[in-house]
Amino acid sequence: GAVVSQHPSRVICKSGTSVKIECRSLDFQATTMFWYRQFPKQSLMLMATSNEGSKATYEQGVEKDKFLINHASLTLSTLTVTSAHPEDSSFYICSASRRGGRETQYFGPGTRLLVL
Amino acid sequence: AQKITQTQPGMFVQEKEAVTLDCTYDTSDQSYGLFWYKQPSSGEMIFLIYQGSYDEQNATEGRYSLNFQKARKSANLVISASQLGDSAMYFCAMREAPMNRDDKIIFGKGTRLHILP
Numbered sequence: 478g479a480v481v482s483q484h485p486s487r488v489i490c491k492s493g494t495s496v497k498i499e500c501r502s503l504d505f506q507a508t509t510m511f512w513y514r515q516f517p518k519q520s521l522m523l524m525a526t527s528n529e530g531s532k533a534t535y536e537q538g539v540e541k542d543k544f545l546i547n548h549a550s551l552t553l554s555t556l557t558v559t560s561a562h563p564e565d566s567s568f569y570i571c572s573a574s575r576r577g578g579r580e581t582q583y584f585g586p587g588t589r590l591l592v593l
Numbered sequence: 594a595q596k597i598t599q600t601q602p603g604m605f606v607q608e609k610e611a612v613t614l615d616c617t618y619d620t621s622d623q624s625y626g627l628f629w630y631k632q633p634s635s636g637e638m639i640f641l642i643y644q645g646s647y648d649e650q651n652a653t654e655g656r657y658s659l660n661f662q663k664a665r666k667s668a669n670l671v672i673s674a675s676q677l678g679d680s681a682m683y684f685c686a687m688r689e690a691p692m693n694r695d696d697k698i699i700f701g702k703g704t705r706l707h708i709l710p
Contacts, residue, residue: 509694511697511698515636521700523699576694580694581643586637
């Protein structure tokens with residue numbers, strides 16, 4: 478159990494367009510979801526933490542108007558990259574915490590974004 | 594200040610040998626949790642092992658064990674009898690409120706492990 482999915486798995490878009498990435502907990506209700514960004518050959522950097530029904534908490538240096546997070550339900554969080562630019566090209570990974578589950582967060586498979 | 598330090602950017606190890614991946618951490622909290630994750634080239638994050646700061650015994654999960662030395666703030670991952678499939682990026686991570694699964698996890702820069710046939 479404790480499966481997290483992401484959609485799409487990869488996306489290519491033109492500069493200036495917006496891209497939405499979905500993160501779903503398939504078989505459990507996630508108390509909190511997290512969004513990470515990973516540039517090539519680098520570590521995961523936390524972008525924001527989101528709880529269902531409340532505003533996301535963004536890490537220092539992350540533009541909340543550019544990376545819109547909506548946590549509509551206990552099983553779905555979305556990240557929208559608005560007016561994407563080539564420097565936003567990255568690997569975006571979500572994770573979810575599960576009350577009563579193991580200590581780890583449960584990670585999605587990631588979304589590769591390429592902005593042309 | 595960097596909270597998780599992995600000093601080995603890359604390692605090459607012969608198949609079937611044991612591997613130790615280094616990790617040191619920095620926290621002023623008395624209570625915290627330490628994790629190791631494996632990330633193959635596909636990008637998925639695979640949870641390997643967890644150690645709570647108050648756990649008296651070192652954590653073990655199959656071929657993985659965590660050499661926890663609290664006074665040294667060290668949490669090295671030991672992989673016994675390495676296999677070709679162990680080739681991947683390995684991340685050490687920490688959560689400073691281990692009983693609260695809703696708190697964030699901070700990752701180190703990672704170590705790329707190459708297992709040689």
